[in-house]
Amino acid sequence: MDGASSKTYTYWKEELDKPFVDCIMELVEKGQIVDDNCKNGAYKQLEKLLQERVPGCRVKAYPNIEGRFKKLKKRWHAITFMRKQSGWGWDEVNKCIVCPEGSWDEFEKKHTSCRGLNKKRFPVYDDLAPVFCKGRASGEHGVDTNVVDSIDLEDEETAPVENEEMDDVLMEEIQAEMAAQNNQSASVTASTDGAPIKKRKKGKTVDEHLANSTEEMRELRPLIKQSVDTIARALGESDDLISKRSNLLRKLEELGGLTTTDIITALRKLSNNDRDLVTFYSLEADEYKMAFVRGLLG
Numbered sequence: 001m002d003g004a005s006s007k008t009y010t011y012w013k014e015e016l017d018k019p020f021v022d023c024i025m026e027l028v029e030k031g032q033i034v035d036d037n038c039k040n041g042a043y044k045q046l047e048k049l050l051q052e053r054v055p056g057c058r059v060k061a062y063p064n065i066e067g068r069f070k071k072l073k074k075r076w077h078a079i080t081f082m083r084k085q086s087g088w089g090w091d092e093v094n095k096c097i098v099c100p101e102g103s104w105d106e107f108e109k110k111h112t113s114c115r116g117l118n119k120k121r122f123p124v125y126d127d128l129a130p131v132f133c134k135g136r137a138s139g140e141h142g143v144d145t146n147v148v149d150s151i152d153l154e155d156e157e158t159a160p161v162e163n164e165e166m167d168d169v170l171m172e173e174i175q176a177e178m179a180a181q182n183n184q185s186a187s188v189t190a191s192t193d194g195a196p197i198k199k200r201k202k203g204k205t206v207d208e209h210l211a212n213s214t215e216e217m218r219e220l221r222p223l224i225k226q227s228v229d230t231i232a233r234a235l236g237e238s239d240d241l242i243s244k245r246s247n248l249l250r251k252l253e254e255l256g257g258l259t260t261t262d263i264i265t266a267l268r269k270l271s272n273n274d275r276d277l278v279t280f281y282s283l284e285a286d287e288y289k290m291a292f293v294r295g296l297l298g
Helices: 014-030 042-053 061-083 104-110 125-132 145-158 169-185 206-234 239-246 248-255 260-271 274-282 286-297
Strands: 089-091 096-098
Touching: 014 042, 014 061, 014 125, 042 061, 061 096, 061 125, 061 248, 239 248, 239 274, 248 260, 248 274, 248 286, 260 274, 260 286, 274 286
Parallel strands: none
Antiparallel strands: 089 096
């Protein structure tokens, strides 16, 4: 990767997508990624491969690489779905969707997973085709309409505002930290009769904790988002601000490279300052958003 030796990547930038796709293809050939699903350990292998290809790359398997893989998968299927719409085109030079004039707004309302993708560049679209359409028999581009439909359905069922459901990555990171803290606090115990402190048996691994608790955490999300919406409306806020606040957690997680403490701190500061909230959303590039958040965090 040109110029990579002089850079350090602690959070995701789009210029990492190309070498990342190369790493993905290597695992596809090894059978670690099959029909766009990663087997156990694949994200850790992708972390190692990416670090080998890009000197200075410090992005981690969780949440950075897992989150980017899911985002690329979602975007690929959404764009492929749009390419199959009658009258829609594909700009081969800029690698982006071009829809008929006047048709985007209504389409975007119906398919929230496609929001913001009109004329948005996706340079690795063709490179990802062997990953995400392998083994599919649903048409020229191999789109899995079930993926697009399920994303839209999740949005409609869980979000009272017009935006897609937040990804799983942040919640899993929070659960991992909580599990680690629980293991640490449970590692020693004192008996009631003043006997010496004894070490307990090693607790469950973080992965085991996540496997047991992820589904429970997912069930709480609709209630959390509904509470945010209800409180905001009670305060008389506009629908636009309500939407921005309700989806701020997901937006911060998608940046990558932020600790849970950073995310919660930024969430609190942005939620309490309408001007900063609007400014954050007005910044199109993730690197600008990250710089803005870093400034808030001091």
